[in-house]
Amino acid sequence: MGSRGNSVCVYVRVRPTDKFAQDIIQVGKDNKTINVHIKKDNKFTVVNNQRSDWSFRLDGFLQNASQDSVYDTVAKSVVSKAMDGYNGTIMCYGQTGAGKTYTITGATENYDHRGIIPRAIQQVFREIEERSNYHIKVRVSYLEIYNETLFDLLSTMPDIMSTDTQIIIKEDSHGIHVKGLSVHITNSEEDALNLLFEGETNRIIASHILNKNSSRSHCIFTIYIESRARCFSDARYTYSKINLVDLAGSERLKKTRSEGQVMKEASYINRSLSFLEQTILALTDRKREHIPFRQCKLTYALKDSLGGKCNTILVTNIYGEESQLEETLSSLRFASRMKCIPTDPEIIQYYDPVLTMKNLEKEINFLRQELFLHDLLAKRGQINYEPLTETQIAEINSQARRYLAGTLTEIDLINFRQIQEVFTQFKIILSQQEQEVETRLREKYTLIDKKNLETIAAAQKAGLLDEEGQMVGELDGQGFGIGLAPPTSKPVFSAARKWKSRKAKERGSPTGRKESFISPTLGKEPVTVSLSKSVQMVASAKDLEIKESVAKDVDIISLDIHRSETAFKEEISRPSTPPTKEAAFEEFKNDRGSELSRIFKEDKAILIDRKKKIAEITQRINVTKQEIDRTNQTILVKKHERETQGEYVSDGGQTIIDEEEFILIVKLKDLKKQYRSDYDELQDLNAEVQYCQRLVDQCRQRLLTEFDIWYNESFLIPEETQIILKGGGSIRPGMMPISKITTLGEDDQDRFEHLQQTLTLDNPSTLSFYNAKMKMDHRHLYAKAASHLIPTRKKAGVITASMRNKPPSMLSVS
Numbered sequence: 001m002g003s004r005g006n007s008v009c010v011y012v013r014v015r016p017t018d019k020f021a022q023d024i025i026q027v028g029k030d031n032k033t034i035n036v037h038i039k040k041d042n043k044f045t046v047v048n049n050q051r052s053d054w055s056f057r058l059d060g061f062l063q064n065a066s067q068d069s070v071y072d073t074v075a076k077s078v079v080s081k082a083m084d085g086y087n088g089t090i091m092c093y094g095q096t097g098a099g100k101t102y103t104i105t106g107a108t109e110n111y112d113h114r115g116i117i118p119r120a121i122q123q124v125f126r127e128i129e130e131r132s133n134y135h136i137k138v139r140v141s142y143l144e145i146y147n148e149t150l151f152d153l154l155s156t157m158p159d160i161m162s163t164d165t166q167i168i169i170k171e172d173s174h175g176i177h178v179k180g181l182s183v184h185i186t187n188s189e190e191d192a193l194n195l196l197f198e199g200e201t202n203r204i205i206a207s208h209i210l211n212k213n214s215s216r217s218h219c220i221f222t223i224y225i226e227s228r229a230r231c232f233s234d235a236r237y238t239y240s241k242i243n244l245v246d247l248a249g250s251e252r253l254k255k256t257r258s259e260g261q262v263m264k265e266a267s268y269i270n271r272s273l274s275f276l277e278q279t280i281l282a283l284t285d286r287k288r289e290h291i292p293f294r295q296c297k298l299t300y301a302l303k304d305s306l307g308g309k310c311n312t313i314l315v316t317n318i319y320g321e322e323s324q325l326e327e328t329l330s331s332l333r334f335a336s337r338m339k340c341i342p343t344d345p346e347i348i349q350y351y352d353p354v355l356t357m358k359n360l361e362k363e364i365n366f367l368r369q370e371l372f373l374h375d376l377l378a379k380r381g382q383i384n385y386e387p388l389t390e391t392q393i394a395e396i397n398s399q400a401r402r403y404l405a406g407t408l409t410e411i412d413l414i415n416f417r418q419i420q421e422v423f424t425q426f427k428i429i430l431s432q433q434e435q436e437v438e439t440r441l442r443e444k445y446t447l448i449d450k451k452n453l454e455t456i457a458a459a460q461k462a463g464l465l466d467e468e469g470q471m472v473g474e475l476d477g478q479g480f481g482i483g484l485a486p487p488t489s490k491p492v493f494s495a496a497r498k499w500k501s502r503k504a505k506e507r508g509s510p511t512g513r514k515e516s517f518i519s520p521t522l523g524k525e526p527v528t529v530s531l532s533k534s535v536q537m538v539a540s541a542k543d544l545e546i547k548e549s550v551a552k553d554v555d556i557i558s559l560d561i562h563r564s565e566t567a568f569k570e571e572i573s574r575p576s577t578p579p580t581k582e583a584a585f586e587e588f589k590n591d592r593g594s595e596l597s598r599i600f601k602e603d604k605a606i607l608i609d610r611k612k613k614i615a616e617i618t619q620r621i622n623v624t625k626q627e628i629d630r631t632n633q634t635i636l637v638k639k640h641e642r643e644t645q646g647e648y649v650s651d652g653g654q655t656i657i658d659e660e661e662f663i664l665i666v667k668l669k670d671l672k673k674q675y676r677s678d679y680d681e682l683q684d685l686n687a688e689v690q691y692c693q694r695l696v697d698q699c700r701q702r703l704l705t706e707f708d709i710w711y712n713e714s715f716l717i718p719e720e721t722q723i724i725l726k727g728g729g730s731i732r733p734g735m736m737p738i739s740k741i742t743t744l745g746e747d748d749q750d751r752f753e754h755l756q757q758t759l760t761l762d763n764p765s766t767l768s769f770y771n772a773k774m775k776m777d778h779r780h781l782y783a784k785a786a787s788h789l790i791p792t793r794k795k796a797g798v799i800t801a802s803m804r805n806k807p808p809s810m811l812s813v814s
């Protein structure tokens with residue numbers, strides 16, 4: 001690649017042929033040296049000065065190379081570097097028919113034969129997925145230069161806003177840009193491929209309308225990449241572009257023996273390619289101050305893409321047959337000149353002015369605070385420039401631990417070193433805790449990475465995942481688990497009712513009450529707990545004799561985003577186990593949650609239906625695309641025949657084509673229309689699917705939340721719970737089976753204390769609610785109450801809910 005040898009990188013690609021002139025073209029063992037040897041012409045009998053040996057040193061000789069390996073050798077790292085912010089250019093040069101278009105765009109009818117552009121598009125979008133810390137925008141444009149005129153190959157796109165009729169090349173502080181050329185945002189690989197395809201089709205249609213030969217134009221497909229770090233404060237961003245250039249055929253004028261229009265084209269090509277050569281020669285001369293970029297449109301458009309700060313690659317396409325040797329030599333000469341252009345690739349960074357200003361404002365504020373603190377410490381005589389001793393660090397560590405454990409309410413901030421050390425210790429403690437949790441998780445659970453096929457297979461074998469890769473007992477395959485055990489095969493009898501009646505009995509019997517604190521042993525079924533969409537934790541309950549004292553488990557489950565910590569602890573600490581969440585959920589779906597469950601099912605059915613439609617329409621689009629490719633090919637063949645057999649021209653100078661060719665062109669237009677309308681439909685369907693997916697997700701979430709509340713109400717919350725609402729406020733009447741809710745004014749301290757005395761059983765709990773007045777209804781309050789009472793294993797308690805309009809800094813449970 002360009003930066004390797006600090007010069008443009010140059011490869012030669014040979015068009016496959018049975019007649020490769022191996023006696024004449026010899027490639028060195030390093031695959032980089034190409035020696036051309038021609039036997040001396042016997043005509044020159046006396047003195048023969050005709051040159052017969054040439055040697056070229058390039059970067060690689062690609063013979064019988066697949067499109068895949070050509071991409072890997074030539075383009076992969078240029079694209080990767082472009083993602084980092086470097087400009088990149090890949091150009092194909094060579095005589096007509098040598099394989100430039102095949103290399104740069106590829107053959108559309110076969111997926112394996114796709115060229116550099118579609119593969120680069122794919123790589124860009126894959127890398128975007130991997131670079132999740134960056135917000136990356138991709139845009140594309142497609143420019144054609146024909147007879148020194150610029151054409152926008154994407155001007156037919158419906159989203160074009162530009163009012164510029166003339167396309168001109170301009171240069172500003174951001175480099176070269178083509179004014180009037182449409183640049184299209186692409187959100188997916190599919191979008192970008194569609195634009196490439198649109199441009200290709202337009203190139204062919206325009207070539208018929210203007211009677212121009214598509215292989216006699218230069219084409220530049222550009223991918224623009226704008227990359228910003230997701231970190232909001234970073235004002236820097238990079239803006240790079242990858243130019244993928246298909247140059248016109250390079251054969252010399254005399255060889256084409258052309259006349260008229262063809263002659264005009266050939267002379268334009270010759271001029272632009274010879275200006276390209278002149279520019280290249282000038283670029284190779286480091287002392288040269290003026291480079292004649294502006295001599296022609298091609299060199300001007302490529303001004304910031306030829307060497308210099310850009311990673312530039314040239315692929316020289318040759319025939320490799322003896323009959324084409326003259327052109328091959330000329331192409332190799334061009335290549336070796338190109339190789340001498342020095343490069344010094346550089347990331348060009350830009351600064352977002354608004355963000356920069358904000359950051360500077362922040363910095364000023366910070367410095368002000370720092371100055372203030374400095375003055376304060378100076379007054380106290382506490383400024384200290386000495387590094388902290390080990391004892392001091394150990395003391396800070398201990399303070400941080402006590403602070404996190406809640407036994408220390410404040411850490412005294414003494415000086416900057418100490419402040420920094422406090423944060424360092426927080427970080428250390430956090431990472432230690434993470435490691436501990438992970439170790440404990442690994443001791444107890446099998447972690448299955450859903451992206452790793454091997455671990456999935458092993459888990460399936462062990463019966464922990466079903467055939468579709470869902471965890472056993474998982475609800476609806478969406479990566480969330482709500483139950484401890486998989487669904488039982490027996491029909492579930494009203495678990496809630498059973499549980500309630502058992503509870504009523506227990507309340508009547510002191511022994512029952514006592515028993516309620518004996519830890520249960522779970523069944524022998526596998527326990528499934530979902531951590532996230534991609535990682536699942538599966539454990540077998542036989543290893544999991546959960547004892548009351550196993551506080552560790554509580555920590556583990558605190559990682560679980562789906563199952564409430566409370567519920568888990570409650571389940572392990574109750575004697576007569578309430579119904580499993582799986583079983584209770586079944587009942588809930590048929591009873592209290594039936595309406596939600598119905599909506600969920602309906603939404604899912606719509607989602608599945610739309611996805612099916614997407615599959616159908618995608619197939620239809622592919623068929624149309626193949627048909628377009630075939631029609632394109634046939635048109636090209638017809639055109640070629642027409643040109644070789646001699647063309648009829650009307651009085652007005654227009655080429656007359658036969659009916660068959662006319663029908664083909666009309667067909668191509670119709671197919672394109674069909675393609676576009678299907679594509680639009682696909683876009684709409686995609687949007688609809690995303691929308692439906694959101695609905696389904698929301699509905700699923702609501703179903704689970706409602707279920708959790710219901711489950712807590714029905715099985716977990718001690719009914720003696722009292723709630724005092726401090727600070728006034730009211731809560732909406734609900735169905736909460738709670739014995740008492742008392743609302744007190746903020747200054748009603750006497751009544752509050754009195755109530756506390758009468759209601760307190762063991763330890764009162766104090767719980768602050770955010771904005772309780774506005775948002776909280778009985779059931780949420782109830783659920784929250786439960787989550788604070790149950791971990792302390794109180795059957796009942798007093799919860800004081802302070803009504804606030806601002807979030808409390810910390811929930812306090814005393």
Ligand SMILES: Nc1ncnc2c1ncn2[C@@H]1O[C@H](COP(=O)(O)OP(=O)(O)OP(=O)(O)O)[C@@H](O)[C@H]1O
Binds near residue numbers: 016103214216248
């Ligand atoms: N490496 C290759 N493998 C298979 N087929 C090839 C290869 N190179 C070229 N071809 C085939 O040769 C024909 C001409 O190739 P292509 O159109 O790419 O040439 P070109 O250099 O772009 O010509 P032009 O200057 O007219 O645009 C095409 O049918 C193409 O599929």
